[in-house]
Amino acid sequence: MNFNELSMLRPDLAFIAHWVKPGTSVLDLGCGDGAMMDHLQSDKGCCGYGIAIDDDKIPECVARGVSVIQRDLEAGLAIFADEAFDTVLCLSALQMMKNVEGVLRDIARVGREAIVSFPNFAYWPHRIALLRGHMPVSKSLPYDWYDTPNLRCATINDFAALANEVGLDVVECMALHDGQPVSFLPNFRGNLAVFRLRKKPAV
Amino acid sequence: MTSLGIVSPQSMFFSEPLKLQSGAEITDYTLVYETYGQLNADRSNAVLVCHALNASHHVAGRYSEDAATTGWWDNMVGPGKPLDTNRFFVIGVNNLGSCFGSTGPMHDNPATGKPYGADFPVVTVEDWVRSQARLADALGIQQFAAVMGGSLGGMQALMWSILFPERLHHSIVIASTPKLTAQNIAFDDVARQAILTDPDFHGGDYYAHGVVPKNGLRVARMIGHITYLSDDDMAVKFGRDLRSGSYQFGFGIDFEIESYLRYQGDKFSQYFDANTYLLITKVLDYFDPAREFGGDLTATLKNTRAKFLVVSFSTDWRFAPERSHEIVQALVNNQRKVTYAEIEAPHGHDAFLLDDPRYMNVLRAYFNQVWQEVDSGVNGNSVNGAAALGAAA
Numbered sequence: 001m002n003f004n005e006l007s008m009l010r011p012d013l014a015f016i017a018h019w020v021k022p023g024t025s026v027l028d029l030g031c032g033d034g035a036m037m038d039h040l041q042s043d044k045g046c047c048g049y050g051i052a053i054d055d056d057k058i059p060e061c062v063a064r065g066v067s068v069i070q071r072d073l074e075a076g077l078a079i080f081a082d083e084a085f086d087t088v089l090c091l092s093a094l095q096m097m098k099n100v101e102g103v104l105r106d107i108a109r110v111g112r113e114a115i116v117s118f119p120n121f122a123y124w125p126h127r128i129a130l131l132r133g134h135m136p137v138s139k140s141l142p143y144d145w146y147d148t149p150n151l152r153c154a155t156i157n158d159f160a161a162l163a164n165e166v167g168l169d170v171v172e173c174m175a176l177h178d179g180q181p182v183s184f185l186p187n188f189r190g191n192l193a194v195f196r197l198r199k200k201p202a203v
Numbered sequence: 204m205t206s207l208g209i210v211s212p213q214s215m216f217f218s219e220p221l222k223l224q225s226g227a228e229i230t231d232y233t234l235v236y237e238t239y240g241q242l243n244a245d246r247s248n249a250v251l252v253c254h255a256l257n258a259s260h261h262v263a264g265r266y267s268e269d270a271a272t273t274g275w276w277d278n279m280v281g282p283g284k285p286l287d288t289n290r291f292f293v294i295g296v297n298n299l300g301s302c303f304g305s306t307g308p309m310h311d312n313p314a315t316g317k318p319y320g321a322d323f324p325v326v327t328v329e330d331w332v333r334s335q336a337r338l339a340d341a342l343g344i345q346q347f348a349a350v351m352g353g354s355l356g357g358m359q360a361l362m363w364s365i366l367f368p369e370r371l372h373h374s375i376v377i378a379s380t381p382k383l384t385a386q387n388i389a390f391d392d393v394a395r396q397a398i399l400t401d402p403d404f405h406g407g408d409y410y411a412h413g414v415v416p417k418n419g420l421r422v423a424r425m426i427g428h429i430t431y432l433s434d435d436d437m438a439v440k441f442g443r444d445l446r447s448g449s450y451q452f453g454f455g456i457d458f459e460i461e462s463y464l465r466y467q468g469d470k471f472s473q474y475f476d477a478n479t480y481l482l483i484t485k486v487l488d489y490f491d492p493a494r495e496f497g498g499d500l501t502a503t504l505k506n507t508r509a510k511f512l513v514v515s516f517s518t519d520w521r522f523a524p525e526r527s528h529e530i531v532q533a534l535v536n537n538q539r540k541v542t543y544a545e546i547e548a549p550h551g552h553d554a555f556l557l558d559d560p561r562y563m564n565v566l567r568a569y570f571n572q573v574w575q576e577v578d579s580g581v582n583g584n585s586v587n588g589a590a591a592l593g594a595a596a
Contacts, residue, residue, distance in 0.1 A: 049535065058561075059564045069542070069543040
């Protein structure tokens with residue numbers, strides 16, 4: 001899948017793809033229909049695997065030529081060796097985990113670098129919804145509170161502390177709005193938080 | 204309705220002796236096989252389908268209008284099916300030692316002029332794969348687009364990737380395992396003991412006595428059948444349902460599950476050969492390609508070149524998903540291209556033969572990819588055809 005196709009389909013993924021170096025190995029946790037891996041393989045010469053849990057996603061990934069492994073991320077990434085990948089992607093998936101810290105530790109273990117994105121709970125329409133006394137429902141958080149796969153709500157300001165805790169340095173932190181970077185008041189105006197993380201050097 | 208229509212088996216005689224893993228040798232042998240679809244001009248669209256314990260070369264289609272003659276994987280293989288015979292040239296081959304036509308215990312031992320019986324050499328998955336490779340040579344197929352199989356068939360697909368890494372582009376390993384567990388072997392041995400202790404077994408020479416160890420074979424099949432179904436599936440299908448509505452206070456058939464198992468056992472004992480059953484359970488037990496590598500499956504799969512599809516079923520406790528995870532892990536360690544699907548299915552080990560749409564969709568998507576490679580010629584056929592042919596007399 002070329003860059004323009006990915007930009008049309010998923011502008012957020014297209015932005016993040018810039019951060020993945022050509023020819024590197026990638027593990028995409030919660031890879032969905034495999035669009036990102038497809039792009040990274042065909043346009044950037046990357047190799048690796050997608051991990052998906054939904055039955056429907058497996059044939060979609062296969063159809064894109066993506067090697068997909070059907071596993072629950074929380075069952076552990078035990079099949080992957082330490083530092084098996086140059087980059088581990090976990091894009092709009094971490095907020096669905098019960099054990100966020102455990103998954104993040106595993107990400108730090110199997111990858112040298114990681115790119116993590118999640119819906120920013122501090123996005124201003126979300127704040128307004130709360131001020132009005134309601135849980136936010138928006139494009140980035142499209143579900144009702146009682147029926148959402150998004151178990152965790154985090155803000156850009158909160159995430160860095162946890163990343164640090166599990167042994168990851170924040171290399172870059174961006175807020176995106178509809179796939180475009182937001183530089184002014186990012187934790188207010190961005191609906192997607194994107195972190196580029198690198199394993200802390202061993203002491 | 205089966206879409207391949209009427210098919211018929213073929214056979215090929217191999218006069219060159221086959222050296223077996225055990226050190227023994229089969230002086231000559233016949234393999235019975237079926238093919239569906241057309242081999243394309245560059246011979247790049249062949250798919251080998253390997254069978255499991257009680258199946259045969261008769262993968263798809265029918266021998267007559269009678270639906271009972273339908274092949275064992277007819278839902279998978281045929282025109283428009285996941286393994287589409289409009290695209291692929293599909294081969295089903297009956298393995299050595301089987302009782303469906305290829306040389307086995309029921310056939311005469313050339314050395315004695317009498318049936319081999321229990322003297323038929325114990326073969327292994329490796330031996331089978333080597334014999335299949337000779338058939339491929341004879342058919343002029345240097346490289347398979349894919350080798351696939353479920354259960355024991357999956358072991359053959361995996362062994363192909365180890366023994367002949369250059370000869371297949373894809374290895375499709377379904378409901379299988381890199382080796383049997385102690386529990387698996389235990390079940391197999393109970394099955395063997397049932398046959399070996401049947402008074403009609405006569406040390407495997409029952410053909411000469413005009414009998415078959417029917418009771419032993421029946422019990423063996425009953426044991427096997429229990430391991431193919433899941434606890435849940437049995438509970439749903441049979442529960443504690445009683446045949447006649449009340450307890451009989453005897454040792455006849457009370458429960459529906461008893462009736463079902465006995466029926467399966469009876470049916471099986473009428474068409475399957477006891478010596479073959481003994482032999483094939485040993486084939487299962489001995490399968491452990493990592494044994495030569497000190498148990499290191501990653502090292503075992505290091506020289507593989509194929510891309511892999513591994514599929515398991517959530518309620519399969521015979522070859523549980525964890526066994527497939529071992530295969531996937533070893534492949535990932537070697538950075539092989541591998542797709543793994545774990546199908547949430549209630550039907551236990553038998554699920555690999557059934558029509559679960561999630562399972563079928565994965566296979567269909569996968570074979571579409573295989574076909575795109577064949578169609579675009581990326582597979583090429585780097586090995587020229589001259590090395591083929593020769594084994595067939």
